[in-house]
Amino acid sequence: MSSAAVRALSLEYKSLLSDPVEGFRVKLIKEENLFEWEVAIFGPPQTLYEGGYFKAHMKFPSDYPYSPPSIRFLSKVWHPNVYENGDLCISILHPPIDDPQSGELPCERWNPTQNVRTILLSVISLLNEPNSFSPANVDASVMYRRWKDSQGKDNEYPNIIRKQALAAKAEAEKEGIFVPTTLEDYCRKPAAKSSDSDKQGSQMIDFYDDDFDFADDDVSDDDDEGEAGGGVDDDSGNGD
Structure with a gap:
């Protein structure tokens, strides 16, 4: 893996730990591999997806950020832009080539200025406003x-969407995950806390790049597995 990709992903993961994207939980699938993430999406309140908790895998190429990652949903998601196998089809994750047949402009596709944060925000936007012309x-x-x-x-x-959201919420509750159903809970971010477990989480990130020291308060108290999220803390009864 290129050092540029490791550096970029290290910085992005640090950013998501310290300033999570609301409505998302992010963690590494394996602590030793920074190139494969598990992403969980809370369905935004006041939408068809309210109460849902949808898991996906995000896989980064070795030349990231010059090539885009891919996203595959593990949860059932009935959506015009999600293939039957769970692969997400979204312009921002398509290579920036000129393909008149796609109906997409090169400027709508991936470029190295994009990042995980902009991808996650685009996914939420796509859930609510599907592209039904290129399904x-x-x-x-x-x-x-x-x-x-x-x-x-x-x-x-x-x-169909509501049925899937309810089923996903039931699975989340079995895992002890609080799913926000109000805008207040959905937009609330976890408070950073300093603890020994925080240090363990930060040491995991240091494995990838010694140049970046992750402050203890960058990692919440449930980040023993290198986890970041835009939900809220289970201990307070408001999130995972």
């Missing part, structure tokens, strides 16, 4: 457009 799931796209055209009279699409 990965044609059936979901047709169903979504029928629902929009009917002005909410055809409820097949929202019923």
Whole structure:
């Protein structure tokens, strides 16, 4: 793996520990591998996905950030831009090539100025506003457009989403994860705390790049596994 990729991912992970993206939990799948992350998305309140907790894997290429990562959902997600196998199709993760057949402009695609934070925000935006004109799931796209055209009279699409969100929430609760259902809880970020477990979390990151010392208060008290999140702390009853 290139040192530039390790450096970029080290800095981005540090940033997400100290300033999480609301509505997301992020952790390394294996502590020794900075190139594969587990991402969990809380369904935004006041949307079809409210109460949902959707897991995905994010895999980074060896030449990141010059090439984009890929995202595959592990949870069932019925969406026009999610393939049946869970792969996410979104412009920001497509290489910046000129492909007239795609209907995308090069400026809409990946470039090295993008990062994990902008990707996560784009994913939330896509969940709420699918691109039904270039679908990965044609059936979901047709169903979504029928629902929009009917002005909410055809409820097949929202019923499937809500069913999936409820099932995902039930799985999260089995794992002891609090799923925010209000905007207040969804937007609240975990408070950083200093503890021995914090130091263990920071030492894990130092494995990748000795140039970056992660302050104890960059890691919350549930980050023994190198975890960052935009939910809220279970101990306070408000999040994971």
